[in-house]
Amino acid sequence: MTAALDEKMPRRFTDEETGEEGAKIEAFLHHFQEEDEEDTVSSAKISARNLNFYYGDQQALFDNNLDIAEGRITAIIGPSGCGKSTHLRIYNRIFQLYGNQRAEGEVLLDGKNLLDSGTNLIELRRRIGMIFQKPTPFPLSVFENVAYGLRLHFKMPKSELNGRVESALKKAALFDEVKDKLDKPGVALSGGQQQRLCIARTIALEPEILLMDEPTSAIDPVATRKVEELAEELKGNFTIVIVTHSMQQAARISDFTAFFYKGKIIEYGLTKEMFTNPKQKQTEDYITGRFG
Amino acid sequence: MEHSATGRQQSWKTSRSMDLLFRGVTAACAAFVLVIMAGIFVSLVWNSLPTIREFGFSFLFSKAWDPVSQKFGALSSIYGTLMSTAIAMLLAVPLSMVIALFLVELAPPKVSAVVGNAIELLAAVPSIIYGMWGLFVFAPFMADHVQPLLSEYLGWLPFFQGPEMGIGMLTAGIILALMILPFISTVMRDVFAMVPDVMKEAGYGMGATTFEVTKDVTIRYGIQGMIGACLLGLGRAIGETMAITFVIGNSSDIFISLFEAGNSIASRLANEFAEAAEPMYLSALMELGLVLFLMTLILQIITQFWLKRVKKKMGGDLL
Ligand SMILES: Nc1ncnc2c1ncn2[C@@H]1O[C@H](COP(=O)(O)OP(=O)(O)O)[C@@H](O)[C@H]1O
Numbered sequence: 302m303t304a305a306l307d308e309k310m311p312r313r314f315t316d317e318e319t320g321e322e323g324a325k326i327e328a329f330l331h332h333f334q335e336e337d338e339e340d341t342v343s344s345a346k347i348s349a350r351n352l353n354f355y356y357g358d359q360q361a362l363f364d365n366n367l368d369i370a371e372g373r374i375t376a377i378i379g380p381s382g383c384g385k386s387t388h389l390r391i392y393n394r395i396f397q398l399y400g401n402q403r404a405e406g407e408v409l410l411d412g413k414n415l416l417d418s419g420t421n422l423i424e425l426r427r428r429i430g431m432i433f434q435k436p437t438p439f440p441l442s443v444f445e446n447v448a449y450g451l452r453l454h455f456k457m458p459k460s461e462l463n464g465r466v467e468s469a470l471k472k473a474a475l476f477d478e479v480k481d482k483l484d485k486p487g488v489a490l491s492g493g494q495q496q497r498l499c500i501a502r503t504i505a506l507e508p509e510i511l512l513m514d515e516p517t518s519a520i521d522p523v524a525t526r527k528v529e530e531l532a533e534e535l536k537g538n539f540t541i542v543i544v545t546h547s548m549q550q551a552a553r554i555s556d557f558t559a560f561f562y563k564g565k566i567i568e569y570g571l572t573k574e575m576f577t578n579p580k581q582k583q584t585e586d587y588i589t590g591r592f593g
Numbered sequence: 594m595e596h597s598a599t600g601r602q603q604s605w606k607t608s609r610s611m612d613l614l615f616r617g618v619t620a621a622c623a624a625f626v627l628v629i630m631a632g633i634f635v636s637l638v639w640n641s642l643p644t645i646r647e648f649g650f651s652f653l654f655s656k657a658w659d660p661v662s663q664k665f666g667a668l669s670s671i672y673g674t675l676m677s678t679a680i681a682m683l684l685a686v687p688l689s690m691v692i693a694l695f696l697v698e699l700a701p702p703k704v705s706a707v708v709g710n711a712i713e714l715l716a717a718v719p720s721i722i723y724g725m726w727g728l729f730v731f732a733p734f735m736a737d738h739v740q741p742l743l744s745e746y747l748g749w750l751p752f753f754q755g756p757e758m759g760i761g762m763l764t765a766g767i768i769l770a771l772m773i774l775p776f777i778s779t780v781m782r783d784v785f786a787m788v789p790d791v792m793k794e795a796g797y798g799m800g801a802t803t804f805e806v807t808k809d810v811t812i813r814y815g816i817q818g819m820i821g822a823c824l825l826g827l828g829r830a831i832g833e834t835m836a837i838t839f840v841i842g843n844s845s846d847i848f849i850s851l852f853e854a855g856n857s858i859a860s861r862l863a864n865e866f867a868e869a870a871e872p873m874y875l876s877a878l879m880e881l882g883l884v885l886f887l888m889t890l891i892l893q894i895i896t897q898f899w900l901k902r903v904k905k906k907m908g909g910d911l912l
């Protein structure tokens with residue numbers, strides 16, 4: 302891509318940029334002004350630069366370049382097996398749990414390459430929360446699930462802990478449903494509630510970024526709608542990256558969309574534009590349902 | 594269409610009669626097990642009637658064991674059984690857990706496979722080998738090296754005083770632990786391996802360390818299976834005969850010190866059945882067998898209740 306993308310510092314979307322990129326940036330700016338008057342300039346929270354990924358000898362991602370706008374929802378779409386999860390799982394370096402997986406390139410978080418060996422993974426994962434496809438409540442009570450991360454990372458008096466747990470549950474729009482069963486096991490909740498419990502557990506840590514890997518694919522439509530509303534509510538305070546199978550979902554809630562195909566990022570831009578006026582043939586085929 | 598419909602109907606019919614047959618056969622097998630259990634229980638009670646009549650409940654609380662004057666009590670054997678099992682579980686359970694966690698969470702896959710196979714092989718060694726090895730190799734080692742150390746550093750505790758002979762309660766417990774360790778650790782390994790990766794990822798994703806994920810996710814997730822594994826080990830330990838008989842020392846006394854000799858129900862039965870000629874003697878041994886039978890039964894029931902409670906607390910089956 303262009304030289305601008307090779308910069309170490311995260312790109313700021315200002316009107317100083319020119320050329321083809323500049324046009325895109327103007328679209329960004331326009332969009333932001335439309336939605337959010339005071340926020341005229343938004344920087345990239347995460348920038349992937351020439352990112353390649355390998356499962357053993359097998360390459361799964363090819364030269365991914367992507368800017369995730371701060372305080373916005375970015376959707377990652379694409380057919381099954383195209384590398385959406387793989388890409389997302391680099392951001393919090395969860396892939397490193399497995400010995401044979403390897404990432405090359407750079408992922409800049411606020412300008413610092415988080416793939417550097419010096420990165421403090423514990424701190425990184427406190428700043429970047431992850432929600433999985435299947436709800437993953439720990440075998441603990443509802444309360445302890447939400448308190449889990451707080452207890453790990455902070456020392457605080459019980460009263461403050463209670464307050465933070467309650468506020469996280471409220472933010473996750475779950476408090477009213479579970480306020481009488483805080484000491485019941487988390488796994489006893491319904492699937493949709495479990496997923497919102499996981500969201501509450503994650504946002505209790507006040508992360509800067511939320512990574513969601515198909516968070517609604519295992520729950521029913523009503524619960525899905527709740528999670529979507531939640532994501533829309535949370536943006537602004539959080540930068541959200543959501544992998545989704547559903548183009549409707551991407552269209553409904555995201556500001557930006559990246560289309561992945563066979564490990565490559567085919568197209569990236571404003572959701573509105575991509576869905577109304579895709580630039581690449583493959584994107585068009587995908588969103589019109591001709592494959593995938 | 595019609596053809597396929599009748600085909601389906603027929604297969605439905607046959608499968609229903611097959612179902613009935615299947616149910617009948619399985620129920621009969623299950624009933625057979627119950628009948629055998631009941632049969633063993635009844636014949637044990639029947640054969641121990643002489644001593645039950647003679648001593649009543651005091652049989653359980655007396656440590657007398659004198660075939661000459663026909664005075665019998667089970668206390669020292671019950672104590673020995675419980676104590677040797679307790680020592681074995683105390684040593685084997687934590688160690689097994691650590692081994693299983695190492696194999697699943699920390700060891701490189703190749704190491705894990707090799708060590709795992711070795712442990713499975715150990716589980717196949719007959720208990721008489723443990724007994725012989727215990728008597729000829731391990732007991733002298735205990736006497737020369739372990740017991741002197743224990744009495745030097747922990748000798749202020751009443752458990753580690755007395756003769757440093759090698760054989761005795763402590764040695765029996767350790768041999769038992771070695772024997773049940775492979776069973777418990779292989780089952781625990783399988784339990785931990787079943788904990789879904791995504792659950793562990795969720796833990797790491799919150800910024801937890803390996804230790805924290807192990808403690809809060811893996812172990813909690815596997816707790817029901819772990820209890821099952823312990824029960825398996827306990828079942829083997831409590832009735833184990835050969836491994837114990839060689840090294841427990843066969844004394845009818847009860848000592849606080851674990852260095853002292855003792856006996857267990859199983860070891861007493863193995864040692865004395867051949868020489869029990871008088872009806873009272875034989876009856877006393879039979880009643881010992883009955884006590885062991887009931888002890889395992891009670892332990893089973895307690896564990897089942899415990900499992901139920903854990904399950905309820907966890908919100909259901911996790912694995
Ligand atoms: N653990 C793994 N080991 C080997 N290959 C994998 C693994 N996970 C995913 N892959 C491969 O990487 C590619 C991308 O997978 P993934 O990122 O899960 O796709 P998506 O999330 O878009 O469905 C697929 O071809 C998949 O087969």
Ligand SMILES: [Mg+2]
Binds near residue numbers: 385514
């Ligand atoms: Mg995926």
